[in-house]
Amino acid sequence: MKITSAEFVKSAFDRSHWITDGRPEIAFLGRSNVGKSSLLNSLLNRKGLARTSNTPGRTQSINFFLVNDRFYFADLPGYGYAKVSKTMRADWGRMAEQYLSERQELALSIQLVDSRHKPTELDRQLHEWLSYGNKPSIIVATKADKLSNNQLVKNLEEISRILSGPSVIAYSATSGKGRDAVWSAIEAEINKSSKLG
Numbered sequence: 001m002k003i004t005s006a007e008f009v010k011s012a013f014d015r016s017h018w019i020t021d022g023r024p025e026i027a028f029l030g031r032s033n034v035g036k037s038s039l040l041n042s043l044l045n046r047k048g049l050a051r052t053s054n055t056p057g058r059t060q061s062i063n064f065f066l067v068n069d070r071f072y073f074a075d076l077p078g079y080g081y082a083k084v085s086k087t088m089r090a091d092w093g094r095m096a097e098q099y100l101s102e103r104q105e106l107a108l109s110i111q112l113v114d115s116r117h118k119p120t121e122l123d124r125q126l127h128e129w130l131s132y133g134n135k136p137s138i139i140v141a142t143k144a145d146k147l148s149n150n151q152l153v154k155n156l157e158e159i160s161r162i163l164s165g166p167s168v169i170a171y172s173a174t175s176g177k178g179r180d181a182v183w184s185a186i187e188a189e190i191n192k193s194s195k196l197g
Helices: 036-044 086-102 121-132 149-162 179-196
Strands: 006-012 025-030 062-067 071-075 106-114 137-142 168-170
Touching: 025 036, 025 086, 025 179, 036 062, 036 071, 036 137, 036 179, 062 086, 086 106, 086 121, 106 121, 106 179, 121 137, 137 149, 137 179, 149 168, 168 179
Parallel strands: 025 071, 025 106, 106 137, 137 168
Antiparallel strands: 006 062, 062 071
16 A cells, blocks of 8 residues: 555544544554554554654553544554553553444454564453454564564464464564555455445
């Protein structure tokens, strides 16, 4: 997809802040240190649009980015980071669950996992929840450039076994590996939701 425009629109800290213009939305979900901001910036060819941080757990809201004046990227809070308070973690979980279960505009959920590690219990829970809710979703394994080809193939097989269902796309924000495949999945769901709309 050719990116003609991409801009940060707003941060939503509760439901009253959600966007209301009816454009389709693509949600990005994953652990706090999985590389969501890097992936967003890489997909959009923008270096600092989504803020990357060395401190996991910095995103505490749902951040909306308008792409090509046609659809939104919704960057959800990362999960599973121990250094934030339990109350804050519970609030994030509630907000994310409410968004994922009730959002009519949600066209596709992209679950990010780290290609270097086995999916965690929280990764499994999110995957099961998305599957149970019958939500269109794909799995993207980030940081694929940090592994040898053999190790990557082996790890992708393990991720696919643990998180059965959608195919796993290996992604590198550094090299752009997997970018076209992710965009193909996004475009397919946006086109579907546009026809339904």
